Amino acid sequence: MTNVVCRVSNGASNHMHKLLTLIKKEIREMVTWQVLIPALVMVALFMFIGNVLSKETAKAKTPQEVLVVNNDNSTTSRAMIEVLKKSNFNVTELGVEALRTTDATPEQLNKVYADAAVKQAKEKNISVAMIIPAGFGAGIDNFKPQKIETFTVMKNFNFQSSQTKAILDAAVASFNNFLSDQMISKKTGGGVPADYKNPLVRQDTVIIGDKQAKVSPGQVIGFVQGQATFVPIILFIIITLAATMIATAVATEKENKTLETLLTAPVDRRHIIIAKMAGASTVALIMAGVYILGFGYYLKGLGAGVGGGQLGDAAAQLGLVITPGGYALIGITLFLGILCALSMATVIGSFAQDAKGVQGLISPLMILLMLPYMLLLLVDISTASPMLKYLIYAIPFSYTFMAIQNIFLGNYQLLAFGIGYSFLFFVIFVMIAGKIFSSDKIITLKLSFGKKKTS
Amino acid sequence: MQTVLEVNNLSKNYGAIQAAKDVSFSVSENEIFALIGPNGAGKSTTIRMIATILTPSSGSASVLGHDVTKDANQVRELISYLPEEAGAYKTLTGKQYLEFMANLYSSDKKVIAEYFGRGAELAGLGERLKDKINTYSKGMTRKLLLARTLMIKPKLAILDEPTSGLDMINAMEIRKIIREFSRQGMAVLLSSHNMLEIEFLSDRVAIIDKGKIHETGTSEQLKAKYNAKNLEEVFVQATSPR
Numbered sequence: 001m002t003n004v005v006c007r008v009s010n011g012a013s014n015h016m017h018k019l020l021t022l023i024k025k026e027i028r029e030m031v032t033w034q035v036l037i038p039a040l041v042m043v044a045l046f047m048f049i050g051n052v053l054s055k056e057t058a059k060a061k062t063p064q065e066v067l068v069v070n071n072d073n074s075t076t077s078r079a080m081i082e083v084l085k086k087s088n089f090n091v092t093e094l095g096v097e098a099l100r101t102t103d104a105t106p107e108q109l110n111k112v113y114a115d116a117a118v119k120q121a122k123e124k125n126i127s128v129a130m131i132i133p134a135g136f137g138a139g140i141d142n143f144k145p146q147k148i149e150t151f152t153v154m155k156n157f158n159f160q161s162s163q164t165k166a167i168l169d170a171a172v173a174s175f176n177n178f179l180s181d182q183m184i185s186k187k188t189g190g191g192v193p194a195d196y197k198n199p200l201v202r203q204d205t206v207i208i209g210d211k212q213a214k215v216s217p218g219q220v221i222g223f224v225q226g227q228a229t230f231v232p233i234i235l236f237i238i239i240t241l242a243a244t245m246i247a248t249a250v251a252t253e254k255e256n257k258t259l260e261t262l263l264t265a266p267v268d269r270r271h272i273i274i275a276k277m278a279g280a281s282t283v284a285l286i287m288a289g290v291y292i293l294g295f296g297y298y299l300k301g302l303g304a305g306v307g308g309g310q311l312g313d314a315a316a317q318l319g320l321v322i323t324p325g326g327y328a329l330i331g332i333t334l335f336l337g338i339l340c341a342l343s344m345a346t347v348i349g350s351f352a353q354d355a356k357g358v359q360g361l362i363s364p365l366m367i368l369l370m371l372p373y374m375l376l377l378l379v380d381i382s383t384a385s386p387m388l389k390y391l392i393y394a395i396p397f398s399y400t401f402m403a404i405q406n407i408f409l410g411n412y413q414l415l416a417f418g419i420g421y422s423f424l425f426f427v428i429f430v431m432i433a434g435k436i437f438s439s440d441k442i443i444t445l446k447l448s449f450g451k452k453k454t455s
Numbered sequence: 456m457q458t459v460l461e462v463n464n465l466s467k468n469y470g471a472i473q474a475a476k477d478v479s480f481s482v483s484e485n486e487i488f489a490l491i492g493p494n495g496a497g498k499s500t501t502i503r504m505i506a507t508i509l510t511p512s513s514g515s516a517s518v519l520g521h522d523v524t525k526d527a528n529q530v531r532e533l534i535s536y537l538p539e540e541a542g543a544y545k546t547l548t549g550k551q552y553l554e555f556m557a558n559l560y561s562s563d564k565k566v567i568a569e570y571f572g573r574g575a576e577l578a579g580l581g582e583r584l585k586d587k588i589n590t591y592s593k594g595m596t597r598k599l600l601l602a603r604t605l606m607i608k609p610k611l612a613i614l615d616e617p618t619s620g621l622d623m624i625n626a627m628e629i630r631k632i633i634r635e636f637s638r639q640g641m642a643v644l645l646s647s648h649n650m651l652e653i654e655f656l657s658d659r660v661a662i663i664d665k666g667k668i669h670e671t672g673t674s675e676q677l678k679a680k681y682n683a684k685n686l687e688e689v690f691v692q693a694t695s696p697r
Contacts, residue, residue: 017562257542264536
């Protein structure tokens with residue numbers, strides 16, 4: 001009995017030794033400068049962009065420059081400019097008295113003031129200039145809508161130019177707000193303008209399952225989507241890396257003529273598959289960590305929080321909190337999603353004759369990954385047509401994308417089904433891969449999109 | 456002497472194409488047995504069936520009593536195979552490659568060290584063993600691969616065109632190594648289309664063409680039978696339609 005136990009344990013230890021040898025070789029082959037350098041460059045790029053965005057975001061918060069030509073000089077127009085100054089605008093007033101000539105028509109004068117305003121704006125690097133015409137205050141006092149001229153100096157058409165537009169819109173909105181408040185107050189004999197502008201006030205209640213909280217639906221959606229967005233990003237990165245690596249690893253063995261030697265070594269062929277999957281997923285997880293670090297810097301620069309908005313008590317009341325158990329379930333579905341991709345990619349790699357051939361063959365897998373993500377963004381699965389529903393449920397990656405939402409909605413049955421289905425999917429593809437590796441097919445199987453070679 | 460390899464009516468079909476048909480022969484320990492024939496004769500197909508890469512369509516082959524189909528795992532413990540177009544992992548150094556392969560054949564550190572030591576000596580690459588394989592010449596890579604094949608001292612070494620693509624000097628070295636190991640007890644099954652090389656190296660030969668073995672015997676026996684000066688003439692006569 002002791003001899004049998006010893007033999008079994010020696011056999012198991014022998015198998016484990018060979019498996020670890022294979023895994024180490026796979027990792028060594030996959031971690032090359034060709035893989036590391038692009039990743040490090042991406043991280044550096046993300047950090048740089050994040051840094052730039054951070055500085056630009058900070059710049060956007062500083063008082064914005066506006067040039068104003070006040071041709072009216074009434075109490076109303078002066079009060080309007082004061083309101084602008086208090087609304088985080090740096091107002092430069094351009095005096096035009098010296099430019100006024102008695103024989104010039106109003107149109108000619110307007111042109112002179114406009115030219116002067118634009119010239120001054122350009123010299124002082126101010127993007128927005130406004131001209132308040134004469135008679136503005138009197139018109140407002142008589143409840144007549146008034147016109148102001150605005151000039152926008154555009155130097156480019158990038159993110160900064162949209163900031164310029166935002167400054168102009170904010171300034172005009174500020175004016176309109178002030179003037180309409182004034183008009184309402186006058187018309188109503190001192191009434192509160194806000195009551196007349198927004199007579200309807202809403203009280204929101206959001207219900208999720210049997211839980212409810214007094215909070216706006218917009219905040220809840222923003223919070224959930226903020227959480228749910230991060231998982232697909234991680235999944236995309238890890239799966240794309242891992243699947244490409246493993247398919248390439250299998251195809252490269254064929255291309256470099258190392259496969260036949262490996263197949264005749266005293267190694268369980270299932271271990272060859274396991275080693276490739278373990279190697280690919282280990283390297284992919286490390287690379288994903290590196291990318292996520294860089295992406296984190298980018299998001300920090302944007303000023304966005306990964307966790308989404310803060311709802312405090314409302315989130316807790318609605319059950320929108322992921323418990324350790326919830327994280328475990330997310331982790332399991334993510335892990336199974338990765339395993340499904342790895343097993344499919346192993347089969348795909350068996351068809352390729354070389355690493356180049358993998359690129360074309362792996363595209364359907366990438367489509368299978370993108371499809372549920374795009375569909376779930378656009379479609380409400382509960383009201384989708386049966387065909388669309390079955391399509392989404394048939395793709396194992398769908399359950400990973402839906403995991404957080406299902407946890408928040410308490411759809412544990414669907415979660416459990418997804419875990420079971422993904423595991424079955426993985427087992428089937430591993431069996432297919434095992435069959436291929438155990439037979440002649442690993443040598444004879446090929447699918448290429450190039451010209452057929454004549455022998 | 457003990458029979459190491461026994462092949463009986465081994466056949467392999469690819470649809471209508473019969474790559475190997477009723478191939479039968481045996482190889483004993485201390486013996487170098489060569490399959491000779493032109494390209495496409497069925498040498499590699501036969502060898503790959505014995506090496507457990509391809510499944511025979513019919514017939515059987517066994518290594519020390521272990522069937523290549525039913526006991527493939529046990530057979531792989533006993534053989535070592537050098538394919539014609541073998542490659543090595545380019546991102547590994549020669550040293551790492553030999554260590555990797557040694558670890559696949561044993562989990563005992565002493566045995567692994569012994570295999571590696573023998574492999575390093577056989578490869579004869581000296582300090583270059585520390586360099587990445589993608590910096591090696593064709594001859595260096597082939598010597599490394601042969602070293603990997605023989606370092607574990609298999610019961611049966613299967614060598615498909617062992618000197619393929621090598622210059623004269625490297626080819627001579629490899630033939631010398633094969634002969635030495637055979638004399639130490641190893642059975643060798645090799646294939647080649649270089650009949651002069653085979654005549655020099657092998658103890659017995661089998662002439663194979665269009666998937667069939669036409670003749671088996673020592674070079675001398677076959678030359679006498681066909682009144683030929685060399686094995687090339689034997690081949691032409693043995694495979695010509697009567």
